[in-house]
Amino acid sequence: MARSGAWILGWLFGLVLTQSVSTTEILCGAVKVVNDSLVLKQRVHFMRHNMPINFTIKVHYEEIFKLRNVSRLRRNLQDQGLLDIDLQETWLRVNLGVLKKIRSVLPRNHPSYNYTVGLEELFHKVGVIVQELYDQREPPERIQNIWEALASPLGKQRTEATPKSLLDNCYHTMMCVFQSCFPSVDYCQRSYWRNEKKAQNQGLTQN
Ligand SMILES: *[C@@H]1O[C@H](CO)[C@@H](O)[C@H](O)[C@H]1NC(C)=O
Ligand SMILES: *[C@@H]1O[C@H](CO)[C@@H](O)[C@H](O)[C@H]1NC(C)=O
Numbered sequence: 588m589a590r591s592g593a594w595i596l597g598w599l600f601g602l603v604l605t606q607s608v609s610t611t612e613i614l615c616g617a618v619k620v621v622n623d624s625l626v627l628k629q630r631v632h633f634m635r636h637n638m639p640i641n642f643t644i645k646v647h648y649e650e651i652f653k654l655r656n657v658s659r660l661r662r663n664l665q666d667q668g669l670l671d672i673d674l675q676e677t678w679l680r681v682n683l684g685v686l687k688k689i690r691s692v693l694p695r696n697h698p699s700y701n702y703t704v705g706l707e708e709l710f711h712k713v714g715v716i717v718q719e720l721y722d723q724r725e726p727p728e729r730i731q732n733i734w735e736a737l738a739s740p741l742g743k744q745r746t747e748a749t750p751k752s753l754l755d756n757c758y759h760t761m762m763c764v765f766q767s768c769f770p771s772v773d774y775c776q777r778s779y780w781r782n783e784k785k786a787q788n789q790g791l792t793q794n
């Protein structure tokens with residue numbers, strides 16, 4: 588699914604270049620393609636069932652990017668002119684790093700390898716569209732510090748997380764930082780995602 592998504596995004600990106608549709612509309616189109624590739628079933632399949640039990644990878648602290656982080660940044664940086672696009676760019680940087688780390692521990696013929704590569708391709712394309720909107724903006728300093736930490740090599744300042752939990756964070760925060768693309772529900776509420784957790788636990792007992 589991620590691969591055909593890359594094709595749709597190529598087409599959307601063509602629209603950016605011809606400017607026949609607004610960039611924001613294209614961005615939302617792109618994010619919805621990503622949404623299709625990150626549905627719970629796929630996250631559970633590729634990031635849990637196809638991985639060794641309790642398998643974790645090493646990540647930066649900043650790569651544990653949850654709804655709580657988003658609300659904290661919104662609260663603390665509202666006086667410093669934080670915009671959604673700053674959070675969107677942060678979300679992208681966090682998750683491109685996460686996907687790269689997940690891919691780097693998978694052999695090429697692992698069933699989750701293609702899925703991960705497909706997601707990376709999609710995210711790079713979303714990144715091109717976000718860059719288009721970002722232009723020459725300078726984000727608040729706290730955001731710049733996060734980006735610097737993300738770009739630094741994994742030294743002693745690191746922690747561990749399961750691939751599934753990282754992609755859960757990725758999905759939940761995506762629906763929150765691109766909230767203008769998903770206006771009907773408040774995905775920034777942690778309580779919203781409890782249902783997902785329930786569905787997942789039921790699914791797991793059936794297996
Ligand atoms: C996200 O994708 C799923 C599966 O394709 C779909 O059911 C859901 O409606 C999508 N959510 C949004 C907000 O577009
Ligand atoms: C995996 O982690 C869970 C929760 O931390 C623990 O209960 C379980 O025993 C662990 N399983 C293995 C095989 O280590």
Ligand SMILES: *[C@@H]1O[C@H](CO)[C@@H](O)[C@H](O)[C@H]1NC(C)=O
Pocket residue numbers: 648649650651652653656733
């Ligand atoms: C998110 O919060 C955790 C602590 O709850 C922190 O370790 C991490 O650095 C934060 N991530 C970002 C990107 O701010």
Ligand SMILES: *[C@@H]1O[C@H](CO)[C@@H](O)[C@H](O)[C@H]1NC(C)=O
Pocket residue numbers: 695696697698701
């Ligand atoms: C991954 O994708 C490539 C090209 O799309 C394909 O040739 C290859 O067989 C796929 N590998 C797996 C393990 O699905």
